[in-house]
Amino acid sequence: MEQKHNQERTRAAWLTYQAVEMAVAAAIFLVGATMMADALRIGIGWASDGPKAGYFPFRTGAILSISGVVIFFRAFFGKHRNQAPFVTWVSFKLVLAVLIPTVLYVLVTQFIGIYVASALFIGGFMRAIGRFNWRKVIVVSIATSIMLFWMFEIQFMTPLPKGPLESLFGY
Numbered sequence: 001m002e003q004k005h006n007q008e009r010t011r012a013a014w015l016t017y018q019a020v021e022m023a024v025a026a027a028i029f030l031v032g033a034t035m036m037a038d039a040l041r042i043g044i045g046w047a048s049d050g051p052k053a054g055y056f057p058f059r060t061g062a063i064l065s066i067s068g069v070v071i072f073f074r075a076f077f078g079k080h081r082n083q084a085p086f087v088t089w090v091s092f093k094l095v096l097a098v099l100i101p102t103v104l105y106v107l108v109t110q111f112i113g114i115y116v117a118s119a120l121f122i123g124g125f126m127r128a129i130g131r132f133n134w135r136k137v138i139v140v141s142i143a144t145s146i147m148l149f150w151m152f153e154i155q156f157m158t159p160l161p162k163g164p165l166e167s168l169f170g171y
Contacts, residue, residue, distance in 0.1 A: 014085075015086045015092070016083050016084065017082035017083070018081050018082050021072075021082070022076060025068045025069070025072035026068065027068075029072070030068075032066075032067070033061065034061070035058070035060060036058050038057070039055075039061060097129070101124060105121040109161055111163060112164065114160045115148060115162070118141075118145050119144070122140065122141040122145075123138065123141035
């Protein structure tokens with residue numbers, strides 16, 4: 001029974017630990033290579049008054065890049081390659097159900113302002129995930145945005161990104 005359960009988990013796996021280790025290693029390498037390239041641009045040598053601005057960032061980038069290569073090769077060729085599932089499709093879909101709306105929220109904020117975007121974001125989650133009725137969704141999402149506006153714009157006097165709706169009210 002246990003073996004059958006493990007086979008089902010492996011079959012449902014979308015991503016293995018080995019693949020994640022290799023992807024993270026590649027990202028670490030790219031960060032290091034970017035640091036090195038930028039450090040080269042501003043100078044990595046020694047000046048009359050000490051090291052140039054890129055001296056230490058270049059060496060840090062080199063350490064990161066070398067580490068990324070070592071991690072990648074250990075994950076790809078190593079003796080203990082981990083083929084266990086890192087995430088299954090079911091779990092990944094749950095992550096995407098939060099990640100995609102959050103990315104859209106950040107993007108939409110630039111065009112319609114944070115308060116309207118927040119009302120849509122809160123209302124969308126309440127309706128889609130919480131299955132609340134429309135009246136409750138509308139009341140809570142609008143009331144929350146109004147409270148946030150009152151708190152940040154009026155009480156704290158901290159301007160946040162606004163859109164066309166706030167412009168209609170003179171803000």
